[in-house]
Amino acid sequence: MQNEECRMQNAKSGEWQVMRIALKQHSVLPGFGVSLGYTMTYLSLVVLVPLAALFARSASAGWGRFWAAICDPRVVASYRLTFGAALLAALINAVFGLIIAWSLVRYRFPGRRILDALVDLPFALPTAVSGIALTAIYAQGGWLGRWLEPLGIKVAFTPLGVLVALTFIGLPFVVRTVQPALEDLEKEMEEAAASLGAGRWQTLRRVILPALFPALLTGFSLALARAIGEYGSVIFIAGNMPMKSEITSLLIITKLEQYDYAGAAAIAVVMLLASFGLLFGVNALQWWVNRRQRVGA
Amino acid sequence: MTEPAWVRWLLIGVSVAFLGLFLIVPLVAVFSEALRGGVGAYFTSLIDPAALSAIRLTLLVTAIAVPANLAFGLAAAWLIARFDFVGRSVLLTLIDLPFAVSPVISGLIYVLLFGLQGWLGPWLSAHNVQIIFAVPGIVLATVFVTFPYVARELIPLMQEQGSEDEQAALSLGASGWQIFRRVTLPNVKWALLYGVILCNARAMGEFGAVSVVSGHIRGETNTMPLHVEILYNEYNFVAAFAVASLLALLALATLGAKSLVERFSGAGQRGGGAA
Amino acid sequence: MSIEVRHLSKTFGRFAALCDVSLHIPDGELVALLGPSGSGKTTLLRLIAGLEAPDATDGAAVLFHDENVAGRPVRERRVGFVFQHYALFRHMTVFENVAFGLRVKPRSERPSRAEIRERVLTLLRLVQLDGMAQRYPSQLSGGQRQRVALARALAVEPRVLLLDEPFGALDAKVRQELRQWLRRLHDELHVTSVFVTHDQEEALEVADRVVVMNEGRVVQVGTPEEVFHHPADEFVMEFLGSVNVFHGRVEAGKAILGPLTLDYARGVGAKSAPARAFVRPHELEVDDHANGRPCFAAVVQHVNAAGPRVKLTLTADAGESLQAEVSLERYREMRLSPGMVVYVSPRDLRLFVDGEQKVVG
Numbered sequence: 001m002q003n004e005e006c007r008m009q010n011a012k013s014g015e016w017q018v019m020r021i022a023l024k025q026h027s028v029l030p031g032f033g034v035s036l037g038y039t040m041t042y043l044s045l046v047v048l049v050p051l052a053a054l055f056a057r058s059a060s061a062g063w064g065r066f067w068a069a070i071c072d073p074r075v076v077a078s079y080r081l082t083f084g085a086a087l088l089a090a091l092i093n094a095v096f097g098l099i100i101a102w103s104l105v106r107y108r109f110p111g112r113r114i115l116d117a118l119v120d121l122p123f124a125l126p127t128a129v130s131g132i133a134l135t136a137i138y139a140q141g142g143w144l145g146r147w148l149e150p151l152g153i154k155v156a157f158t159p160l161g162v163l164v165a166l167t168f169i170g171l172p173f174v175v176r177t178v179q180p181a182l183e184d185l186e187k188e189m190e191e192a193a194a195s196l197g198a199g200r201w202q203t204l205r206r207v208i209l210p211a212l213f214p215a216l217l218t219g220f221s222l223a224l225a226r227a228i229g230e231y232g233s234v235i236f237i238a239g240n241m242p243m244k245s246e247i248t249s250l251l252i253i254t255k256l257e258q259y260d261y262a263g264a265a266a267i268a269v270v271m272l273l274a275s276f277g278l279l280f281g282v283n284a285l286q287w288w289v290n291r292r293q294r295v296g297a
Numbered sequence: 298m299t300e301p302a303w304v305r306w307l308l309i310g311v312s313v314a315f316l317g318l319f320l321i322v323p324l325v326a327v328f329s330e331a332l333r334g335g336v337g338a339y340f341t342s343l344i345d346p347a348a349l350s351a352i353r354l355t356l357l358v359t360a361i362a363v364p365a366n367l368a369f370g371l372a373a374a375w376l377i378a379r380f381d382f383v384g385r386s387v388l389l390t391l392i393d394l395p396f397a398v399s400p401v402i403s404g405l406i407y408v409l410l411f412g413l414q415g416w417l418g419p420w421l422s423a424h425n426v427q428i429i430f431a432v433p434g435i436v437l438a439t440v441f442v443t444f445p446y447v448a449r450e451l452i453p454l455m456q457e458q459g460s461e462d463e464q465a466a467l468s469l470g471a472s473g474w475q476i477f478r479r480v481t482l483p484n485v486k487w488a489l490l491y492g493v494i495l496c497n498a499r500a501m502g503e504f505g506a507v508s509v510v511s512g513h514i515r516g517e518t519n520t521m522p523l524h525v526e527i528l529y530n531e532y533n534f535v536a537a538f539a540v541a542s543l544l545a546l547l548a549l550a551t552l553g554a555k556s557l558v559e560r561f562s563g564a565g566q567r568g569g570g571a572a
Numbered sequence: 573m574s575i576e577v578r579h580l581s582k583t584f585g586r587f588a589a590l591c592d593v594s595l596h597i598p599d600g601e602l603v604a605l606l607g608p609s610g611s612g613k614t615t616l617l618r619l620i621a622g623l624e625a626p627d628a629t630d631g632a633a634v635l636f637h638d639e640n641v642a643g644r645p646v647r648e649r650r651v652g653f654v655f656q657h658y659a660l661f662r663h664m665t666v667f668e669n670v671a672f673g674l675r676v677k678p679r680s681e682r683p684s685r686a687e688i689r690e691r692v693l694t695l696l697r698l699v700q701l702d703g704m705a706q707r708y709p710s711q712l713s714g715g716q717r718q719r720v721a722l723a724r725a726l727a728v729e730p731r732v733l734l735l736d737e738p739f740g741a742l743d744a745k746v747r748q749e750l751r752q753w754l755r756r757l758h759d760e761l762h763v764t765s766v767f768v769t770h771d772q773e774e775a776l777e778v779a780d781r782v783v784v785m786n787e788g789r790v791v792q793v794g795t796p797e798e799v800f801h802h803p804a805d806e807f808v809m810e811f812l813g814s815v816n817v818f819h820g821r822v823e824a825g826k827a828i829l830g831p832l833t834l835d836y837a838r839g840v841g842a843k844s845a846p847a848r849a850f851v852r853p854h855e856l857e858v859d860d861h862a863n864g865r866p867c868f869a870a871v872v873q874h875v876n877a878a879g880p881r882v883k884l885t886l887t888a889d890a891g892e893s894l895q896a897e898v899s900l901e902r903y904r905e906m907r908l909s910p911g912m913v914v915y916v917s918p919r920d921l922r923l924f925v926d927g928e929q930k931v932v933g
Contacts, residue, residue, distance in 0.1 A: 025381035025584075026625050028646050029463055030473035035376040042369050043391055046441050050406035053416050057409045096315045103312040107305055115313065117556045121320050123495070124548035124555075126502025127400075128522040129541040132529050133323035136330050136538075143326065168319050200300060222396075229399030232504035232522070236529065249401040253509060256405065261414050268402045275397045461659035464623055467646050468653040469673030469728055479676070483663040 058269045061262035069255075069266040078248040081159055083274070085247075086227035089166035094220045097174025098212070104175070105182045119175050122168055127232025134165055135237045157239025162247065165233040170223030177219035181212050214289050221282035225275055327545045331538035342528075342536035343543070350516045351524035351540070354432070358520060359500045362439040366496055367489075370447025375481070377448075378455035379463070392449070395442050404438045404509025411437075430512030435520065438506040443499045450492035451485055458484055487562030494558065498551040502544055573731040573764050574599040575620060576635040581627045582615050589615040591788040592629070597781075599637070600762045602755070604775035607785035608811065613768045614736055616785070620766065621653050621734050622646035636731055652725030652763075654735040658717045660709040666720050667692055667705040673728035695723040698757070715746040722754075726761075735767035739774065751778050772812045776800060784808050806924050809850045816856065816894050818849040822925050831868035831888045832918070847925040855920040856896040858884065860906040867917035870894060872910050877903060884908065886916065 024032070058066060069075070103109075104116050122130065138145045138155035148155060155161045185208065193203040231249040238245045248271055255264035299305065332339055342348060373392060377385060395403060409415050411428040421428060428434045462484065466476045482489075504522040511518045513527060521540055528537035575597040582590040590612040597603050605613040618624045619634065623646055626632045634642045641649050661669055670692045674683055683691065696702050699719040709717055718738065725733060738754065739747040755778050758765055769775050775782045776796040784792045784799055784807075792804035803809040810817075820829030823844035827836040832849060859867070870886040873893070882903040886894045896916065898908075908914070 023383050027380055027460075028467060028623050028625075029379050029460060029476075031375055031477075032380050032382075035372040036380075036382075038372040039369065039376050039388070042372075042444075043388075046437070046444060047391060047394060050410045050441075053410040054402070054406045056416075096311070099308055100312040100315060103309045106299070107309055109309050109313075111313070115316050117552050118316065118320050118324075120552055120555065121324065121548060124498050124502075124551040125324075126504055126522045126525075126541075126544045126548070128504040128525045129327060129502070129544045129548075130323060132525065132537060132541060133326045133330075136534075137322055137326050143322065168323070171319055225397055229397075229402070231399065231401050231508075236526075249399050249505065252399075252401050252405060256408065256509065259414070261409060261412070264405060265409060268399075268405050271399055272402060275399075279397055461655050461657065462661060464646075465653065465655055465659040465724075466661075466672065466676070468621060468623070468651060469676065469724065470647045470650075471672070471676040472647070475676045479672070480661055483661075 054265055054268060054272075057261060058265035061266070065262060066266045069260075069263040070270050074242050074246070075248070075251055075267060077243045078246050078251050079270075081162060081245065082228060082248045085159060085162045085166050086224055086230075089163055089170050089227050090220050090224040092163075092167050093170045093174045093223045094216060097171065097219060097223075098178055098216060101175045101178035101182055105179055119172050122171055127169070127230070128236075130168060130233040131165065131236035134161075134168060134233065138164065138237065156237055157241075157245065159238075159245050161237035161239065162234055162245060165237050166227040166230060169230050169233050170227050173223040173226065174216065174219035177215045177222065178212055181215035185211055214286060217282065217286060217289065221278065225278055228271070228275060228278070324545060324549075327538055327541050330534060331542040333538075334535040338535050339539050339542075342533075342539040345536065347515050347519070348524060348536070348540055351519045351521045352543075354435070354519065355501055355521045357432070358436050358439050359497060361436050362443055362500045363493060363497050365440055366444045367447050367493060369444055370451055370492060371489075373448040374451035374455050374485075375477075377452050379460055389452070392445050392452075395445055400442055400503065400505030401509055403441045404506040407434055407437050407441075407510050429510055430514070430518060432518065434510035435507050435518060438510045439500050439503050442503050442506050443496045446496035446499065447489065447492035450488040450495075454485055454488045455481075487558055491555065491558050491562070494551055494554050498548065501547055573637045574635075575732055575764060575766070576633075577616070577620060578633040578635070579629060579631040580616070580619055580634070581629050581632070582612075582619060582624060583627055588788055590619070590626075593788070593790055595783060595790060595793070597764060597766060599764055601780045602758045602765045602778065603767075603781045603783060604779035605766060605768045605783050605785060606770070606772060606775040606811075608770060610787075611785040612788040613770075613783075613785045615788075617734050617736055617766060617768050620732070621651045622649045623653070650728065650731045652728065652730030652733040654718075654721045654725050654733070654738055656737040656740055658709075658721040658741075660717055660720060660724075662709055665706050665708055666696070666701065666712070669709070669720055670695055670724045670727050672724065691727060692723075695727055698726075699723045713746075714742045715750055718742065718750060722757075726763075730763065733763045733765040735765065737769060738767050739769070739771075747774070754778060776812070784811065786811075803922070806848065806850070809922060809924075814853060814895055816851045816853065816896075818851070818892070820847055820849070821845065822847045822923075827923060827925075830890055830892055831870075833866065834923075836923070845926045847923055849918075849921045849923045851918045851921045853883070853895040853897040854881070855918055856894065857917045857919050858886075858896050858898050858902070858906075858908075859915045859917075860908075860912070862915045863917075865917050867915045869913055870916050872908055872912045872914060874910060875903075875908055882908070886914065888916075 061069075100119070104112060104119075135142075135156055137143050138148070138161060140146075140149060140156070142156070145156060153160070155164055189207055189211070190203055193207045194200075198206065229249065231247070234247055235250055238247060238250075240246050240250055248267060252264045252267050252271075255261075255267065300308075373388075377389060408429055410417060411421060411434065412418050413422060413429070415429075418429075428437070462480050463476050466480045471479065502522055503520075504526070507520055508523060508526070511520070511523055513519060513523060515524075515527065519527065521544055525537050525541045525544070528534075528540065576595070578594050580590055580593045581588070593612070593616060595616075605616060607613045615624065619626050622634075622641070622644065626634075626642070632642060633640050636649070661672065664672065671688050674688045674691065677683075682688075693702070693705070696705055699722055701716060701719055701723070704712065704716065704720075709720065712720065718741075722735075722738075739750055742750065751774055754767075767779075776799075779796060782792075782794060782796055782799050783790055784804075786807050792799050792808050794802070799808060800812055803812065809815055818829035818832050820827065820832070821844050822828075822836050825836060827834045827847055827849070829847065829849045834849075857865075857867075868888060870888045872884060873887050874885040876883040877900070880900070881897045882900060884896045884898065886896055888894060894916070898906075906914075
């Protein structure tokens, strides 16, 4: 009762203060103003103003030209290749990334530590270097191309080459997100499943995989997002034939070289929105999965 | 409790084969192609003036971008991990943005802003300032693609550590700068180093974004990755792979440094910073 | 240095953590802020330290010996604050931790290296950690860390010492030792000290004065004896130790509370009102036969004889479960065992009647 009174009194006397609290909670630590000012200035200069320029430019040419630019058959073919190959590469990485993460966490074998460190190579290796290296390997007469050629499989300068490059570039994401989740997985859960009579396969399917699923999904979506935007490692191996093996990022550059700034901006906006949509969708899915697992637990 | 031996070895075999095919073969190919013409040809292509100028430019760009992003990372992490304010999560999302954006688009936005047909282009050319197809543009594009790295390493760590240490220092009479230098910085030094290593690797190796803003002027606006591309497109494979091998060495050094930092910081947490 | 707080309130978003609290702490006392979690005790401590700012209400003030420090930032207040999880700097040795407050002083006030060394080693001796100076916090036990945190807070010669749940993270035996040690240390130093705890035993054993808090308000201030034997209200009664509650009504000069019936002179002529009687387990007399005094029958459910006093769980006729205590001798005399019928009478009780506050002793 007294508390209620007090709350009402609080609300009255502290009206201006509630306004202030709404913007920032009080803290005794110094440096809020400085760090806020610095961060916002930096972000505005580096990110916000240039992004605004992108959206403004894509809109400047008018709806008709925007639509024409993004629906051009050559552009549409590049969407198909980019998104299709990216999706396929992310799926391949989900499967093999899971196996690799499992082997690295659960088993001990010679060379494990070196392989573990090497998984990050696609992050560390400049994309141009990966691009020419992959091309050299899969080209006619290359180390692998030489053996694939007689089988009728052409990798370099075909969509298959795009897939190889995108698989390379997305490899670390799934491994690096699944690994910690696997390490955190309590051994007791598996032991409990076994004590309840589950076989190894049942334990894997009903206990381990569901627990790893959120991490796997995160890794998959990160690999997918990265693959959609990838440029450096792809252009060397793709061959860049219009309608066949041309990715969307390259088309933006082609437009730029033709001084079609509005066209380049329009395609860029489509790609940006696709990436954001993807990330947003995956976050929503993640939220849903987490919530379900928490309720279930 | 584990799988039967044949399953175990099958999984290990698949992992090793996949990693070997996708990681080790390309890595070895870089060095093998670079040395195809012999050691002499290898070094000749490295001391070529255009190659040297590309190396110099890459070092210059990195020397600007990494410290700038280090300062940004510290400020942003202090802001986000130590204060609760409206718009905090929006800011966090903004910091992640370069990870979601194609590098080509990262370059494009600067062309649209500073290029001759861009928003500020006419004004800039009237004042004789060139940003696009010049070094400032390359620096800007590099800063953009690398700015999340330091902040992303610091923010989760500082959030997890909480601000009690800083409050304790404050109650003992330390000033803001003293708190930062003597308490905060030592607590996050490994994460900071980790972020700097990743930031550095990306800054030296960035290709897509830099390619859009560079203009590819040999000896002037070519960074090492761009120089690799030009040599390759000229069918000068040995020289292209020679420069590429330097970048591959950088990548290996990065991986090594990363592993070391991981080990030290792990030991630091266990041994209470006894290192 | 005495501490006085006046009309302090603190709201976090919608939640009123502290409601118009005023309190005076005399110089040199060791005071416990006691209450359940969410009662506002830690908030009050942090407001005294300056780690939080109070809501800007009229007359809100924090006074250290008549000097209002409400507007002063924490680093100028010269308070020693010991954090619940110690907040020791991981990357510094014990020595460097304790020396920190001296080393960050402005050059003009900073003691010389030799003086700092002298002071730190003296403090480490005081907290019985000599020889540990070069260890890192992670190489110490919980109790040792606690004492380093205390030495670090004392190094700056604070005007007041504030401790947030100082023994909360320690196991039972270490807790017991450290709280007696803290009491002795305080008797030696006489720094005005305030500590927060949710453990009533700890508060009653260590403090000169106990401030009982609930829902953001101070409910009672008094010596341990006062708050234990003369609780201001039902909350204090229930919070300080286990207690049996009998629900019922008063009417026509009688109080009828379940199996208990008492004379209640003040109720003569008054309207009937709900009432509750509180009896601590040791205040219930247990006998194996009715002895003429007002009593009721109960059945022994469970006997716990592991301890200096024997704890009994009884069930009264109406099904209420009661806790009672008897001495070992009485337990052996009566040969108590589960299933036995005993006769229970309260030696002492506190009666709370709705609409008035009256203790029948």
